[in-house]
Amino acid sequence: MIIDRIDILHLKNPFLHPFETSFTRFVERDVLIIKVFSEGLVGYGECKAFYGPLYNPEDNGTCFHIIKNIIAPVILHQEIRDPADYMKKISFIRGNRLAIAAVENALWEIHAQREGKSLKTLLGGTQNEVKVGVSLGIEPTVTALLGKIEKYLAEGYHRTKIKIKPGWDIEVLREIRRHYPDITLTVDANSDYTLADIDLFRAMDEFNLQYIEQPLAEDDIIDHAVLQKAIKTPICLDESIVSYDMARHAIELGSCKVINIKSSRCGGLCESVRIHDLCMQHNIPIWVGGMTETGIGRVQNISFASLPNFTLLAHDIAASNRYFKDDITIPHVNITDRCTLIVPDETNGVKYEVDEQAMERMLVGREVIK
Ligand code: OSB
Ligand code: MG
Numbered sequence: 001m002i003i004d005r006i007d008i009l010h011l012k013n014p015f016l017h018p019f020e021t022s023f024t025r026f027v028e029r030d031v032l033i034i035k036v037f038s039e040g041l042v043g044y045g046e047c048k049a050f051y052g053p054l055y056n057p058e059d060n061g062t063c064f065h066i067i068k069n070i071i072a073p074v075i076l077h078q079e080i081r082d083p084a085d086y087m088k089k090i091s092f093i094r095g096n097r098l099a100i101a102a103v104e105n106a107l108w109e110i111h112a113q114r115e116g117k118s119l120k121t122l123l124g125g126t127q128n129e130v131k132v133g134v135s136l137g138i139e140p141t142v143t144a145l146l147g148k149i150e151k152y153l154a155e156g157y158h159r160t161k162i163k164i165k166p167g168w169d170i171e172v173l174r175e176i177r178r179h180y181p182d183i184t185l186t187v188d189a190n191s192d193y194t195l196a197d198i199d200l201f202r203a204m205d206e207f208n209l210q211y212i213e214q215p216l217a218e219d220d221i222i223d224h225a226v227l228q229k230a231i232k233t234p235i236c237l238d239e240s241i242v243s244y245d246m247a248r249h250a251i252e253l254g255s256c257k258v259i260n261i262k263s264s265r266c267g268g269l270c271e272s273v274r275i276h277d278l279c280m281q282h283n284i285p286i287w288v289g290g291m292t293e294t295g296i297g298r299v300q301n302i303s304f305a306s307l308p309n310f311t312l313l314a315h316d317i318a319a320s321n322r323y324f325k326d327d328i329t330i331p332h333v334n335i336t337d338r339c340t341l342i343v344p345d346e347t348n349g350v351k352y353e354v355d356e357q358a359m360e361r362m363l364v365g366r367e368v369i370k
Contacts, residue, residue: 125306133159295329
C-alpha cells in the first residue's frame with residue numbers, strides 16, 4: 001500500500017457522567033483520530049492518549065508531534081507492505097507507543113480491506129463473541145457507587161471493576177462486599193500506591209478480588225514482584241506492560257499473575273499478538289483493557305479480544321452508552337442480552353462503519369499531512 005495522505009482529527013466527545021480515576025476526573029473524551037488514505041482506501045486508527053501525560057508518559061500533544069513530524073515523513077508516499085513492515089520502518093523510534101499504535105491500527109484496517117478479510121481473521125481470532133466487564137470511577141459517596149454497581153449488574157456486566165485511590169479503598173470494598181458478597185469484583189489503583197502500603201494490600205485478600213490492577217508505579221516491575229509475593233490476590237499489570245519484553249520480564253520476576261493488554265500501550269496489534277502468545281505459553285490469564293475509547297478503538301479491541309487466550313476474564317470493552325450519548329461508528333457498540341459483543345468477521349454480517357458526520361459534530365481541529 002502506498003500512503004497518500006494522513007489526517008489527524010481532534011475530537012471532543014462529552015461523557016454522560018464524569019469518570020474519576022486516581023489520576024484525574026475526565027468529563028469528555030478528548031481524542032485524536034488518525035485517518036490514513038492509501039490508493040483509494042481509507043483506514044482509521046484511534047490514538048488512545050489523553051489531554052495530559054497522566055496515565056503514561058504520552059499525551060495528545062506528544063502523539064500529534066510524533067505522528068506529524070516523525071512517523072508521517074517516513075511512511076508518506078512510500079510502499080508499506082503491511083503493518084509488520086510499518087513497524088520495521090519506524091523501529092528507530094524509542095517509546096511513544098500510543099502514537100505508533102494509532103497509525104498501526106489505521107494500517108491494519110487498510111490491510112484488511114486489501115486482503116478482503118476481517119481484522120479478526122488476520123489477527124488469528126477464534127472466538128465469535130467476547131464477554132464484557134465494567135470499569136467504575138471514584139464517586140462522591142459510597143452510596144452513589146453502589147447505585148452505579150446496581151445499574152451495571154442489571155445490564156449484565158460480567159465483572160465489576162472499581163477505581164481506588166488512598167482513602168477510597170478498604171472501606172469502600174467492605175461496603176460493596178456487604179451488599180454484593182459474590183459478584184466478580186476487581187480494583188484498579190492506576191499506580192497510586194507504594195510498597196509502604198503493603199499491609200493495606202494484605203488486608204484486601206479478605207475481599208476475594210479477582211485481581212488488583214496496577215497498584216504500584218507505572219514503570220515498576222520490581223516492587224510489584226515483592227508485593228505479589230506478600231499477598232494472595234493476583235496482581236494484574238496494566239501500565240507497566242508496554243512491550244513483549246516487559247511482559248516477559250514481569251512473568252519471569254513474578255510481578256503479576258494476570259495481564260491486561262491494551263494494544264495502544266504496547267505500540268500496536270503486532271506487538272500485542274506476541275504478548276498474547278507469550279502469556280498463553282506461560283498460563284497467564286489476560287484480558288483486553290480499555291481507554292474510554294470511541295467506537296473506532298472499541299471495535300478494534302473487540303477483534304483483538306477474539307484471540308484464543310482471551311477466555312477466562314471479562315474485557316473493559318463496554319457498550320458505547322457506558323460513556324457516551326453520541327459515538328462515531330454506525331451502529332454504536334451495543335452489548336447482546338448476554339452482555340457480550342459479537343466479533344465482526346466475514347461470515348456473521350456484523351459490520352461497523354465510521355460515522356463521518358458524527359466526527360464533524362465533535363471536531364475541534366484537523367491537520368492534513370500529504
Ligand atoms: O487503567 O484501565 C485503566 C480508563 C482510562 C485510563 C485508564 C484506565 C481506564 C479504565 C476504563 O479503567 C476502561 C474502559 O472502560 O475503557
Ligand atoms: Mg488499568
